[in-house]
Amino acid sequence: MDQTLGSIAAPVPVRVSATDDPAELLRFAIDAHAGGAVALATLVDIRGGAARTLGSHVVVAADGRFCGYVSGGCVEAAVASEALLAMADGCDRTVKFGDGSPFFDIVLPCGGGISLAIHVLRDVGALQHVLDRLGQRQAAGLAYSPEQQSLEPVDPPPRAGWLQRDFVGVYRPRTRVVLSGQTIEAQAVARLAEASGYDVIIRGQGEEGRAAGAIDRFTAVVLLHHDLDAEAAILEAALVSPGFYIGALGSSRTHRRRVERLTALAFGQDEIDRIKAPIGMFGPTRDATSLALSVLADVAAARLMAYA
Known part of the structure; x- marks a missing residue:
């Protein structure tokens, strides 16, 4: 040499x-x-x-x-x-x-x-x-x-x-992604997030407490459920956390129902406005890979905005 x-x-x-x-x-x-x-x-x-x-x-x-x-x-x-x-x-x-x-x-x-x-x-x-x-x-x-x-x-x-x-x-610590959802979309996001060097935590059934405890100010919470009931516990925990990004799967109509439920639970408008829904930077998408790209691009952009 x-x-x-x-x-x-x-x-x-x-x-x-x-x-x-x-x-x-x-x-x-x-x-x-x-x-x-x-x-x-x-x-x-x-x-x-x-x-x-x-x-x-x-x-x-x-x-x-x-x-x-x-x-x-x-x-x-x-x-x-x-x-x-x-x-x-x-x-x-x-x-x-x-x-x-x-x-x-x-x-x-x-x-x-x-x-x-x-x-x-x-x-x-x-x-x-x-x-x-x-x-x-x-x-x-x-x-x-x-x-x-x-x-x-x-x-x-x-x-x-x-x-x-x-x-x-x-x-600053690397981006952590707390991922909730037993869907093909969740699997695609997890693969791409790990390949991007993110710290990925996948919330399993009954693990709301562990996942919520992992949400710090360098964490993005990604909710990829097709059922509002399935996301309810982790979403409520995310809204009172310091996480820099909260995104949830679903159409605009689904999000209106989500907002109604959260309002009934006494969440304020500022808290509800933290939710990016429909999730992602671009859309609508029609396949899991495109959705994963859209979600993680949105997470990366939000991190840059939070810690420019």
Whole structure:
């Protein structure tokens, strides 16, 4: 994995994973740090358009292995090369790509520019703190100080960005989908949600309590029943939960009946308005796969709106 530059052997950057899951990236950093130096490159500034959000990472090990994305894939190898130089110097650095960058041969397809803060990890305690918080289904924050070349855990702000002289990244648990329904549509949604990397909990008969207890503010509740009685218990639990999305199967006529039942149970209009019914981003659909795509596209859009 080495190439010779003059008399110096330098590692060649090699992508080892296509993931952009922040938790997986931080685990890679912790594991790699046990065997040598590691650098964490963070997207800290965007000029114009960009393919990734502020706080996105590329993690680079001293042997050239790297993972993560700060663009659509066009600059990551160059970022890894800069991170290797930072590790060789033992000093953090900030680099620019695209608009405003000295690298004229690296042009971002979106036409904008990005800045990356490359931090050579001294220890991984702050990263482990984030993983511990995510494991408890809680958001976490990391403050990077360019002046101190340090990384410290902090309470997460609403969104990633600069707070005075520090850049604060935000990490949130992956989307959980609590799925209720013994239908072919439910099976299709479960398969696609799992393939999308979501945390899927399928509510079985008599398991309303367990399912309701799993609904946190990073959870979407998906009700795919053909019978209003079957959905009643989990729907009522979802309406008093902090879940960011509640969707229910059925026609507009069915939803009017649903609203009448909930109103009779003293649910307020604001609570009832949380229900997306008919469920999904587009419709009507006539097959299970199309419905699954419609539902999960709606869930993804709602998550972005809730935590932009």
